[in-house]
Amino acid sequence: MINKRGLTQQQAPQLAELGVAIALDLVTGLKLTFASGDQVALTGRAVIGLTIVPARNATDPLALVGFDLRLALANLSSRTRQRLIATNDITGLTVVTVHQVTRYQVWWSPVTTDFRANANQVVEQAAGHLRLMAQWPRQFEWSAILPVALQTSHLTTMARALADGKAESLDYTTYLSRQLTTMQQMPTGAATASSLRVVARLVAGQVEWDPIIYEPTGDEHVFGGIEYLSYPEILAMPVQIATTGDFWAGMAALLWEISFYGIDPADRQAGRDELDAALAESRAFRADPAKLTQFLAQLKADPATIAEYQPLATGRVVDVDDWLPAGTTVLDQDPALMAAFQAEFGAQYAAFIPKTDDSAS
Incomplete structure (x- = not known):
């Protein structure tokens, strides 16, 4: 050789x-x-x-x-x-x-x-x-990407890709340089089978990029939520850019997705905390509807009263394009209606113990 x-x-x-x-x-x-x-x-x-x-x-x-x-x-x-x-x-x-x-x-x-x-x-x-x-390699490690991405020619390509079609008067070159430098200073997380992929599709002759998290678990799965990953988690995942269009334009789309909540680790963690709080609320809601449903079913009140408070036991499924993972059920309660319910039945509801599958048997 x-x-x-x-x-x-x-x-x-x-x-x-x-x-x-x-x-x-x-x-x-x-x-x-x-x-x-x-x-x-x-x-x-x-x-x-x-x-x-x-x-x-x-x-x-x-x-x-x-x-x-x-x-x-x-x-x-x-x-x-x-x-x-x-x-x-x-x-x-x-x-x-x-x-x-x-x-x-x-x-x-x-x-x-x-x-x-x-x-x-x-x-x-x-x-x-x-x-x-x-x-052409199928995947690239961040340790190889980051120093090269900071070269002027590549920064310029990525900045132009981000500025295209955006109204913000942002200095994308400085923004990207700061982001890449910050990532270089972060530790790499534990090894993982997951990877970051930037897939592309041609729409009216233009390349549109879609960054995803790819997990080869049985059936191949892809996920959103890159913006919620910590820098160490991101740096542990190799990157694959589709061979449609320019590699650095695809990297620009990935970096933009990563920085949705900002560049600083503290700002990105705040976004992660917001997601965790929403998911915790969602998990709590999955238990509360059962309690509310059982409470309203056994409530000795007129049907009109029960029907009035029935919306408190419902939730909505977030759309795939929303900011939470697809299929997430979140609490969708009218605060005024909940206040009225608490004023009328708060003490009874607090003391009410819903039946579980174990207690029902």
Whole structure:
């Protein structure tokens, strides 16, 4: 292995599994374009294997998130061989066949720190052939994301993505920089099987991002509520950004979701406390309706009085798009009606012991 900064040998089978093998009998030539702008032209005889991995759902149908190219050393000049192993910086791959010329763009790892070489590309030399590979990682660790996200070019991309369509006159670059720096200072929580995913969909030609919490528990489950997670919980979850649109635009959507209650840990904890209080109220309500229902059922009062107070025993189910987890039942009581009930039946209700399943048996 000449360069070990990118793929491992274990990832090579994934390229074969995910990729599309090009029929070599139709290939008459190949051209590689590098980040430096120079190019290398190869004859069809030099290519002994080529698998490409298109970016699924990408806005550019000719974008590649991976490739596996094998070249016969006997058909490579010494100069070409030296250029191929010098720097892993392939940005374009042009395939010439007997029918057409197809130019592919090769995506670079978004967490590449050295812009002269792609962290996802690797080259190895074996007996008789040279192998060049690249693969977009499925997930990224925060330890790799945070320092790179603070680079000016990425901050600018994310700031523009957040400013698009928003009326707030906010300095998004400063906002993001402060948020990322704060996250760098936080500890990482306990290991978890959960991950953060930013899925994307094309709506009227525009990419819309949706950050979710993914938990691979039996059936695959996804959840909202990222804004309620503590920083340590967030930092323990790897991140996966859909290959639709720009990686850093997807990261901007995730960071914005995380900072719904603010950047400072104390502000975010206040939001979490608010949720916990609401959930506690919801749990208490699940017990109270049974008591209220039984109390009203045994109440020796006229039907009109019972009907008047019946709404106190009901609740509402929060919509999926609301701020609480889907299906949460919350207390929905009229304070004036409750005050009237307490004034008329408060002492009786306080002394009333509802029947449970155990007591009923």
